Amino acid sequence: QVQLVESGGGLVQAGGSLRLSCTASGRTFSTYTMAWFRQAPGKERDFVAGLNIVYTVVSPTYADSVKGRFTISRDNAKNTIYLQMNSLKHEETAVYYCAWSNNYKSGRLETEYVYWGQGTQVTVSS
Numbered sequence: 001q002v003q004l005v006e007s008g009g010g011l012v013q014a015g016g017s018l019r020l021s022c023t024a025s026g027r028t029f030s031t032y033t034m035a036w037f038r039q040a041p042g043k044e045r046d047f048v049a050g051l052n053i054v055y056t057v058v059s060p061t062y063a064d065s066v067k068g069r070f071t072i073s074r075d076n077a078k079n080t081i082y083l084q085m086n087s088l089k090h091e092e093t094a095v096y097y098c099a100w101s102n103n104y105k106s107g108r109l110e111t112e113y114v115y116w117g118q119g120t121q122v123t124v125s126s
Contacts, residue, residue, distance in 0.1 A: 002026040002115045004098045009120030014090050016124070020083040022098030022117055028079075030055050033106035035113065036072065036083045038094035038122075045097065047108035051081060054104050061107070090126040095119040 008020040022034065035050035049072040052059040060072050071084040081098070099113035106112040 002100050004100055004115055004117035006096065006098045006117040006120040009096060009122045011123045011125065012088055013125050014088060016088055017084070017086045018088065018122060020085070020096055020098075020120060020122075021080055022082075023078065023080045024100060025079065029102060031102075031104040033101040033104055033113075034074070034081045035099045035101075035106070036081075037097045037099055037110060038092070039097065039119075040091075040094040043094075045110050047110070048096070049083060050107065052104050052106070063108070085122075088122075088124045090124050092122065093124045094122060096122050 003025045004022055006022045012018050031054045033050055033052050036048040037045045038048050039045040047063055048066055049070055050061045051072055051074055058074055069087045074081045097119045098117040100115040101113045
């Protein structure tokens with residue numbers, strides 16, 4: 001069992017920045033994937049960014065729409081991943097979810113992920 005707790009959401013103006021955090025607790029693993037998804041009102045939940053982790057090797061992946069603006073990172077000592085979001089756009093208003101998979105090759109499909117956080121609201125005003 002893995003528990004995920006997100007934080008860091010809030011209200012920001014378009015062009016601004018936010019940093020989301022997701023802390024994992026429970027069983028520990030050496031190989032796994034953690035990712036961020038987001039769901040806007042009335043839309044499907046979409047992949048934003050992920051970290052494929054094999055011991056100390058960490059490989060990030062990004063949705064094309066956020067490349068160059070968002071950065072996903074990890075603090076292994078804190079069992080926490082972060083999503084630094086810069087140059088936010090109004091259309092990126094959504095609930096952002098942290099997800100976890102025991103497969104270090106997991107990618108962009110939400111069905112690949114076993115555990116989910118409760119979500120944190122990000123609102124970008126225009």
